[in-house]
Amino acid sequence: MTSEWQPPTGSWASSAANRRNMQAIRSRDTKPEQLVRRLVHAQGLRYRVCAKPLPNLRRTADMVFRPAKVAVFIDGCYWHGCPEHYVSPKTNLGYWSDKVARNIARDRDTDERLTEAGWTVLRFWEHESPDACALKITATVSKLRPKRS
Template sequence: MKNIRSEGTRPELKIARELKRRHIYFSTHSKTVLGKPDILFRRKKIAVFIDSDFWHGNPDHFKMPKSNIRYWKAKISRNRSRDKEVTGTLRQSGWKVIRIWEHDIYKNFSKSVARIVKYLK
């Protein structure tokens, strides 16, 4: 699993390119902010996480692997729990947290970008 890309994924790059095209500037994967948000607007305290349908267990699009089911159930469950904990902690610290599913980026890209832009105004 060490070969699994956690930064610079296609959905992240797609969103990043569009934000740059609109001259909206941001940081990526800051290690100083809990959860290492995929996209970060530090001054506005906005953290954007782009969640993979598989690794974060999208309830509508996650497909359980056929082998080693016990392992995968536990793994995805831990990931979901961590996501909730990170989101809650950041919000308690005054951050706005936006979570976007990978599927939503591919199926409704403009709406995904609009969610981010709305928070920036």
């Protein structure tokens, strides 16, 4: 038996440290999401977190406002290919570049499906100002929320 680290069969990790690092990355409740949620909540709006806007769509939005039909996504610069901040990886370039390209394609498909179903999709990059994001979300939801009689 060799003492050198071997990735599990089919693993994307190029080293044990890389694997640990990638496994620690959160898919929900990231700092940018939490900041925006806190600001929106302070404005009196209530929402679902990490919820499916459509029951038959196997994708979740970071914030879902069901009555107003607004789905909010706060995309990570690396994982969603931010035109300003995305940097190609130095190792396993083919795998990661393909993964980000698939993520981008899935994002566009999600936007299209939600729009066809009558939803408003708001997408923000993680580097955008939480205050500006919260203002846009609040204004959009307030405009689209059904009026109470």
